[in-house]
Amino acid sequence: MRDLHEPSCSGALASLEAGAWSTVADAYPAMLFMASANGTMEWINRRCHQVTGVPCDFDASQFWLSLVHPAHLSEVLASWQQATATRQPFSEELLCRFADGQYHWVVAKAESVLSATERGRWFGTILEIDDRKEIERALLKSELRFRALTDNIEQIVCVADADWNVTYLNRRYAEYTGIPLAQALGSGWRRAIPEGEMEFLERALSDATATGQLSYEYRLYHSASGSYRWNWVRAHRVSDLAGANAQWFGTITDIHDQRAVIEKKNEALDAFQLALLPRQIAAVPNCGVSTLYVSASEEARIGGDWYDCFDLGDGRYGVSIGDVVGHGLEASAAMSRIRQYLSAAAEEESDPVTVIRRTNTFILRRNLPVATAIFGILDTSRRVFQFCSAGHPAPIVIKGERAELAGGASVPLGVMTDTTFGACAIDLSDASQLVLYTDGVLEYSRDLLTAERYLLVAAAVTARLQNPASRAAEIVKRTMGAHPPGDDIAMLVFSFDVGGGSTVSHRLETLMSWQFDSRDSRVAYRVREQVLQFLRELSNPDQELFEVKAVIGELIANAVEHAPGEVHLEVDWSGDRAVLRMRDHGPGFTANASLPRDMMSEDGRGLYLISVLADDLRASSHFEGGAEVSVRLRLHKHHAA
Numbered sequence: 001m002r003d004l005h006e007p008s009c010s011g012a013l014a015s016l017e018a019g020a021w022s023t024v025a026d027a028y029p030a031m032l033f034m035a036s037a038n039g040t041m042e043w044i045n046r047r048c049h050q051v052t053g054v055p056c057d058f059d060a061s062q063f064w065l066s067l068v069h070p071a072h073l074s075e076v077l078a079s080w081q082q083a084t085a086t087r088q089p090f091s092e093e094l095l096c097r098f099a100d101g102q103y104h105w106v107v108a109k110a111e112s113v114l115s116a117t118e119r120g121r122w123f124g125t126i127l128e129i130d131d132r133k134e135i136e137r138a139l140l141k142s143e144l145r146f147r148a149l150t151d152n153i154e155q156i157v158c159v160a161d162a163d164w165n166v167t168y169l170n171r172r173y174a175e176y177t178g179i180p181l182a183q184a185l186g187s188g189w190r191r192a193i194p195e196g197e198m199e200f201l202e203r204a205l206s207d208a209t210a211t212g213q214l215s216y217e218y219r220l221y222h223s224a225s226g227s228y229r230w231n232w233v234r235a236h237r238v239s240d241l242a243g244a245n246a247q248w249f250g251t252i253t254d255i256h257d258q259r260a261v262i263e264k265k266n267e268a269l270d271a272f273q274l275a276l277l278p279r280q281i282a283a284v285p286n287c288g289v290s291t292l293y294v295s296a297s298e299e300a301r302i303g304g305d306w307y308d309c310f311d312l313g314d315g316r317y318g319v320s321i322g323d324v325v326g327h328g329l330e331a332s333a334a335m336s337r338i339r340q341y342l343s344a345a346a347e348e349e350s351d352p353v354t355v356i357r358r359t360n361t362f363i364l365r366r367n368l369p370v371a372t373a374i375f376g377i378l379d380t381s382r383r384v385f386q387f388c389s390a391g392h393p394a395p396i397v398i399k400g401e402r403a404e405l406a407g408g409a410s411v412p413l414g415v416m417t418d419t420t421f422g423a424c425a426i427d428l429s430d431a432s433q434l435v436l437y438t439d440g441v442l443e444y445s446r447d448l449l450t451a452e453r454y455l456l457v458a459a460a461v462t463a464r465l466q467n468p469a470s471r472a473a474e475i476v477k478r479t480m481g482a483h484p485p486g487d488d489i490a491m492l493v494f495s496f497d498v499g500g501g502s503t504v505s506h507r508l509e510t511l512m513s514w515q516f517d518s519r520d521s522r523v524a525y526r527v528r529e530q531v532l533q534f535l536r537e538l539s540n541p542d543q544e545l546f547e548v549k550a551v552i553g554e555l556i557a558n559a560v561e562h563a564p565g566e567v568h569l570e571v572d573w574s575g576d577r578a579v580l581r582m583r584d585h586g587p588g589f590t591a592n593a594s595l596p597r598d599m600m601s602e603d604g605r606g607l608y609l610i611s612v613l614a615d616d617l618r619a620s621s622h623f624e625g626g627a628e629v630s631v632r633l634r635l636h637k638h639h640a641a
Helices: 016-026 046-052 060-067 070-086 130-150 171-177 188-192 198-211 256-265 267-276 329-348 352-365 448-463 471-480 521-538 546-562 606-613
Strands: 031-035 041-044 090-097 103-114 120-128 156-161 166-169 213-222 227-238 247-254 287-294 303-313 316-327 371-379 384-390 396-399 402-405 423-427 433-437 489-495 502-507 511-517 566-572 577-583 615-621 627-636
Touching: 031 046, 031 103, 041 060, 060 070, 070 090, 070 103, 090 120, 103 130, 156 171, 156 227, 166 188, 171 213, 188 213, 198 213, 198 227, 213 247, 227 256, 287 303, 287 471, 303 329, 303 371, 303 489, 316 329, 316 433, 316 489, 329 352, 329 371, 352 371, 352 384, 396 448, 402 448, 433 448, 448 471, 471 489, 511 521, 521 546, 521 566, 521 577, 521 627, 546 566, 546 577, 546 606, 546 627, 606 615, 606 627
Parallel strands: 287 502
Antiparallel strands: 031 041, 031 120, 090 103, 103 120, 156 166, 156 247, 213 227, 227 247, 287 489, 303 316, 316 371, 371 384, 384 423, 396 402, 396 433, 433 489, 502 511, 511 566, 566 577, 577 627, 615 627
């Protein structure tokens, strides 16, 4: 090609504008080129000659053909022709031979620009990107090593963006859940979480977003067993040096078997703790009373939490709840002594402040551990709860749609002798629920204020539920989700909107009991529904409860018809199979699980029906009077190992 001007080495410039541009472009430190409207290369600048070693008299139209690596040439030419035909911008990464005889990675870009005479030209740049390609190769090797490592470990490895949309899962996830990896990316991983538990996991993710760390136990679908197994997810948020592009890197570990072993080890501890709590508490007329005790998740979980409710006569009931500082046998022994002293002092004193003051003196003289406590008197005739709090969390009262904290607190028991304790009173005339609790229900979270807000919401929602199995258990479940308790939890709930009669439920993780008056059939059948609800919560979801419903219905119907008075019903699910026990105060009977001689008779069929629909039927007269029946139900826990 002929030279039209200096100092360019080669080119065919068709206008003054192009010539002026090429003069400036020759001094530019990057490689620049110009082509005609049809894509024919017309000119390359001085830097391009220097880098590629192409002589100044080189025909620029042959540039691509002489310098582009043969492996890339056809692709580059096709892309260039497509761009010139559509006048769309051109951009390609390719290998180009430099003056050293080696091929280097470059990126070539060009755009079509109309000249003053409306003749279009292409102006482009060529930039060396060897360093970037080296970084990309290193990153690719690192990613391949990462994938090779994560695909050969037993844990599930996951990566998610700042909004918890999963961008990577290792092969173990698909093997474990049976869900293809492509379907689990984004938000698809939620498919493997049990329905109803996602709400609590979302809450844990929200808390983790605030702290930058996630540690949570939840159930994940396990395809090999066709069931949900307990897993532990741990994740950390990582950002780049500028603090942007946050990602979550996490591992998910199956802890189902370990959790089952710990649960079995703790059965003896649970039994011991239960023995220190009141097996039965007073039945308050026209009021549902629900209690809950849950041990801490750690193995050394014998603690010092308690609750109590006892009859003081004249429609007055003594109520106490508290928490001894510490864990272990010492805390439990101190808890038992303090609880019993409170009830004894209440028999002599009618003022809650005096009872608390005397208990404080008792703890200091006996050198017992520090404790927080509430003692109060529930007056059912006046619908008033008068109480005194010693460093304990404030009660919750539900009025209408609102849940409020009531009263104040002072110094805990056992701290100092000269302590002033104040009196508080709650008007319950328009209240639907009163909730007393220990701080274990809040301490699952580092943010106690947020946990307290969750507790208030859970109490308000539970107050509106129709006939839950246990209001106390429902409140704790809605507050904590699947978070394991870091401390013991005790809760005592009084419900004033459940109608006549009385029910009392008690739960120690897998133990629930009810106390009711069989002379009120409405309450009796309400208890039947609560028992079924409790069994439904713990049983495998695919199990039918028809036979169980028939067994429970037969037992309760028999009590209503033949044993008027107080009835105690208990479901113990500490093993794999649920055991149901019921004791009434009727005339008693002898077990006879056979059909009556008179096949037309309606009497005597109940025990036979129960023996057919359940196992290990045992029925006898109790030594204190009344009849006692126990039976093993044909149900299995959904989380059994």
